[in-house]
Amino acid sequence: EQLADHFGFEFCTVMGSFLTHVFHYIHLLPIFLVSFLGSIILFPIPSSPDGFKRLFVSAGHMQMMTDVILPLGMSFMHKVSLFRMVECGGRLFIDITHDMKTVYGKKMIHQKMAAMDPLIHRAIEQVMADKEYLASIPKGAGSFSSFGLSHWIPMLRQGIRLYRRNNPEDIDQYVERMEASVRELRQTLERLSGSEVLDAIEQDQSRLMDVIYDSTGFGAVLATQYAIGQIDRLGKQLTGESNLSNRLSKSVEHNxxxxxxxxxxxxxxxxxxxxxxxxxxxxxxxxxxxxxxxxxxxxxxxxxxxxxxxxxxxxxxxxxxxxxxxxxxxxxxxxxxxxxxxxxxxxxxxxQATFQQGVSETQKIIEDILYQAKQKLGRKKAKKLEKNITFFRHYLGTREYPKYFWICRYDVYKQALMREAKELVKQGVLDQAEDIYYLTFEELRHMMATQQRNQSLIEERKAAYSGYAHLTPPRVIFSDGEVPEIDYARQIPTGALAGLGVSSGMVEGRARVIKSIEDAVIAPGDILVTSFTDPSWTPVFVSLAGLVTEIGGMMTHGAVITREYGLPAVVGVVGATQRIKDGDLIRINGDEGYVEIL
Structure with a gap:
């Protein structure tokens, strides 16, 4: 309380025995928490609008990006999110308090959270087991409720159409339509200047939502999920294998x-x-x-x-x-x-040779499976399995397109914004173009209209975000600072690091602990250990023997790409980049989901 009064913090809890370890961080944050649940957690506390103890989930973990997001980036993220999000410690958190009480919310938690990050799912399950807390939650709309049937029905309808047609030309037409839309946006913004640029970008935000949640793009994803379910169900009957679709993921089209x-x-x-x-x-x-x-x-x-x-x-x-x-x-x-x-x-x-080898190997697996299916399941089920496998191979890669075209549009926005920022530098309004990163979209609009900047605000935010960058956001956190303790709750070898096996196989190799792709010097046989991967990391996968990440789930980027490349992978290994040292000899088990430091 004395520290809070002295430094002007809204809330500050310090466990005395850890004070010497955390004191040097105090100047970084207006609000901070130190909690002991098997480890020290230092992070600002998300605020509750009504004082009720609310549960927040890290949007960064769900998007495979736990770095800080600067204020301008925050503005754009709010525009494309279907969920209510709060800003905290330079990150975004989703309030799922009310979702834990609704049928739709609970379904989304079980289906989506488990696929994105099993530790988040386990933490929410733990909270939901507290019946007293659940009963105390007041009535209110959940974050997931904003994405209701009105969004799902067009996607489901288009997914059914794509599944029935099973024609890769439908993907080509979707891609051509999206690329034409990006070209049109670029041409529009190149003709504009000043506040007109911001007006056009803001107007395009609604179109961006249509791009991300396009009925064809997302319909293909939903139809592929259906095909995966059918393949795995029939595969289980045929071979006893739980996830046959994983073996059929190598070298797919349209990724x-x-x-x-x-x-x-x-x-x-x-x-x-x-x-x-x-x-x-x-x-x-x-x-x-x-x-x-x-x-x-x-x-x-x-x-x-x-x-x-x-x-x-x-x-x-x-x-x-x-x-x-x-x-x-x-x-x-x-x-x-x-x-x-x-x-x-x-x-x-x-x-290219590895890709073609993957095609050949997978085709042989498919031929063997279909032969067995005709013998054991009959021609009708074999035909159904063949149709689902063909669709799966055609459409699995399309799951990358919605984000690709989202980022294409972001890049066009950014080029236009930076042109205007450089013009403001020439006019003496800004010291450097990148200063606009520390303003919200509305603050940028105001600055362009008045030709006056708030330099003290920019410098204050630069200092704050420099501090936020050193913090590790929790997966799940309550508005009173409590962080649920979570683990995988299963037996693994003594000393091993637990995670989620997302791509089968076992491999030993040298750990390359890398935080940024610009440091990615990889030799054959190396195992990449990093916080997270997104599509920008994909070129590195060509050289890898395996992958370990700190966050992720069964359907996140690293999981999908390693299955396509046939690489063993374990994701969701908490603290992997600290516990594994660069150059360590490690063994990863993608079947059982753990990493051993040898």
């Missing part, structure tokens, strides 16, 4: 993230023919420029190939759901470590 990995491998293979280009990339590092590249023999050819790659994938970024994150287009140097690793470690054509 824009995997295609990015293949495309960057082709750039890497091209560079092999130009040793001067390779030398330039090794020496330039973070100082890479296209001007410098074009100045060496072969540089013009490689520059064209790299520019073509960035034309299609340059909008990608680590933590890309935050519009303020640096895109590949803005800093191509982030790709250089992956390119050089491919050249040094992999033979020419390795990625």
């Amino acid at each position: 824009v993230s995997s295609e990015m990995g293949l495309a960057l491998s082709e750039v890497s293979d091209l560079i092999r023919d130009y040793p001067e280009v390779q030398s330039y990339l090794e020496e330039s590092g973070a100082e890479f420029t296209f001007f410098g590249l074009k100045g060496v023999p072969g540089g013009e050819v490689v520059a064209q190939a790299l520019e073509d790659f960035l034309q299609r994938y340059g909008m990608r970024a680590t933590g890309e759901i935050d519009i303020t994150k640096t895109r590949f287009r803005e800093n191509p140097a982030e790709l250089i470590p992956t390119i050089l690793s491919n050249i040094r470690s992999l033979p020419v054509g390795h990625a």
